[in-house]
Every structure is written in C-alpha cells, then in structure tokens.
C-alpha cells in the first residue's frame with residue numbers, strides 16, 4: 478500500500494493551488510454575487526491544460542491520470558466551487574463519454590477542441606419528470622433519413638449557455654425501458670436547440686445552470702454515441718466518474734471551511750484568550766480534520782481504482798455520499814466557529830455553506846448513492 482502521490486500529481490496540486498489562490502479565490506465572492514462565470518477565467522484554465530487533463534496526447538490532451546484531475550477539481554473548488562463544477566462538467570460529463578464510448582471519427586472531431594477548451598462540454602440527462610429516476614426521460618430521438626430528430630426538454634443542466642456540445646440522453650424506444658435510451662453528441666448551435674434562462678441558485682451561483690429545449694433538432698447519424706439503446710449505461714458509467722469529481726469538489730469546499738475556521742479560531746479572542754483555547758472549539762476542529770481525511774481517502778481511493786481500470790460504481794458512490802455530507806456539516810461548523818461574523822457575507826464562510834449543499838444533490842442524491850452502494854453489496 479502506497480499513499481504517496483506521484484511527482485506529477487504533486488505538481489498538478491502545486492500548479493492548480495497557486496493558480497486558484499492567485500486568480501480564482503480573490504474574485505470568487507464577486508462571481509457568486511453576480512452569478513457570473515468570466516469567460517476569460519475559463520480561457521486561463523484551458524491554457525493550463527486542465528480542460529483536457531484526462532485526454533490522451535494523441536487528441537491534444539495532457540494524458541494525465543484520473544487522480545491528477547481529481548486533485549485539480551479539489552484545488553479549484555477550494556477557491557471557488559462554481560469554477561470546480563464548471564471544469565468537472567466539461568471533463569467528466571462532456572468529454573469523458575466521448576473518450577470512453579466515441580468512435581475514432583467522433584474522437585478526432587471533438588476531443589482536440591474539448592481538450593483545448595475551444596469547445597465546452599455539457600451533459601443533458603435530467604428532465605422535469607426524470608431526476609433520481611433517470612430512466613423516466615421523455616425526450617425522444619427518432620431516425621429521419623441521415624439524422625435523428627430530437628424533441629423534448631431538459632432541466633438543471635450545468636454549463637448551459639457556455640457549452641458548445643451537449644451529450645443528450647433521449648428515448649429511442651419507449652418499450653425497452655433503460656435499454657430504450659440512447660446518447661447523442663449534440664452541437665448546441667444546431668437549429669431548434671435553445672437554452673432557457675439561467676437559474677437563480679442558492680449556491681454555486683457563478684456556475685451556469687439552465688433548461689434546454691429541443692424542437693426538431695437534427696442530429697447527424699454519426700453523432701449517436703455508442704450503440705442504439707446504450708445510453709443509460711453510458712450515462713451511469715459517466716456519472717461514476719463524475720461522482721468522484723463531485724466528491725473532490727465537496728472536499729475542496731470542506732478544506733476551505735476548515736482552513737478558515739482554524740485560522741479564525743486562533744485570532745478571535747473572547748474571555749481573554751483565543752477561542753481555540755476552548756475545548757468546545759478544539760473538538761469541532763478535531764472532528765473537521767478527521768472527516769476531511771476520511772473524505773479524501775475515499776475520494777482518492779476511488780480515483781486510484783479508476784486509474785487501475787477497475788469498475789468504481791461502489792467506490793464513487795461511497796466517496797460522493799461521504800464527502801458531500803462532510804462538506805455540508807463542516808461548512809456549517811465553520812460558520813458556527815465564526816459566530817455572528819460567519820453569518821455576514823463578506824467573510825466568505827456562508828458561501829461555503831451555500832455551495833456545499835448541492836454536492837449532496839446533483840449527480841445523484843445521497844439517497845441514490847446509498848441505493849447504488851446497497852445494490853453493489855447485495856448483488
């Protein structure tokens with residue numbers, strides 16, 4: 478058993494941490510306030526190679542391992558969870574499905590652009606009547622000559638408005654249940670593809686989230702991803718990777734909450750001593766540090782398993798379930814340690830609390846993760 482990170486993984490952490498502290502953290506509060514993701518920030522992240530970090534060099538990527546990517550999401554999220562999820566959506570949900578399931582032609586057509594950040598990726602699964610029950614989607618794709626005609630709508634789609642591509646899941650045969658769902662690479666500039674207004678969210682306010690509408694969107698036959706009927710499998714396989722990255726996002730939020738709380742506890746004086754001299758505060762910090770370590774172990778282990786080529790369904794669900802609940806709990810504790818000051822926006826800890834909550838919900842709620850874990854245990 479070796480818990481050491483490789484030189485490359487350490488380098489990625491150092492590089493992303495420096496960038497995040499210098500370029501992302503100072504503007505995170507303003508991005509949250511305005512609900513805006515600056516395109517020039519995404520361009521800088523692209524220049525660093527982070528948008529193509531897992532893509533092979535042959536397609537213009539950095540050919541890094543999955544754990545390096547996970548560390549990058551953690552470090553970005555430590556500065557700004559909105560930036561973390563924007564990168565996560567692009568890589569795990571917009572790029573990885575093409576990498577894992579695409580034809581050579583699809584890879585050559587789309588991966589270089591995605592790796593360079595010239596194309597931004599997204600993923601359209603959720604619908605008004607299909608959230609946790611992902612198989613209940615109602616959007617349809619019907620063959621029509623050389624193309625598929627896509628109709629329907631999606632909601633809560635990350636990177637909407639920013640994305641050039643969307644991996645869309647649609648029903649191609651209602652009678653077959655999960656085996657009647659297919660995946661398509663859809664260019665968002667295609668006529669009939671429209672993006673609704675941006676949602677006003679509780680947290681990750683700078684990340685783009687909107688509904689999508691498909692009105693006879695003509696998708697070339699060549700843009701079917703995988704085989705007809707393979708969409709559900711592609712979606713869940715992609716979500717396995719995505720869930721590890723959301724665990725990393727939660728970990729970054731939790732780490733930031735702990736760092737702030739520890740620093741503040743040493744500075745804030747009450748009853749003639751720093752509040753860190755009180756056991757009540759010490760216990761909170763001890764619990765926080767332990768939970769962060771446990772969350773990091775689960776998350777890095779899931780990423781490591783993926784790098785070994787193992788199936789990570791259970792490990793990913795455990796990492797996401799644990800890390801997201803830890804982020805919610807720890808960010809609330811950090812506000813508690815700050816007391817009244819924590820409730821004030823300008824101190825930046827209340828944002829962590831708002832940002833943390835979504836990690837328990839998207840890419841499968843905590844309850845869904847438990848269903849997935851139990852399903853694997855009782856197989």
Ligand code: COS
Nearest residue numbers: 602603608609610611655710713714717790839840841845
């Ligand atoms: N990787 C690859 N294939 C998978 C898979 C995975 N992780 N999980 C399931 N599959 C395959 C199964 O092998 C099965 O294939 P066959 O029909 O060929 O046997 C098929 O998918 C159906 O599997 P299963 O019966 O286990 O699926 P369920 O309908 O029971 O899945 C859950 C139910 C709840 C697990 C699923 O719907 C889910 O994860 N929902 C949450 C979705 C989600 O995360 N939504 C958030 C929006 S995305 S941001």
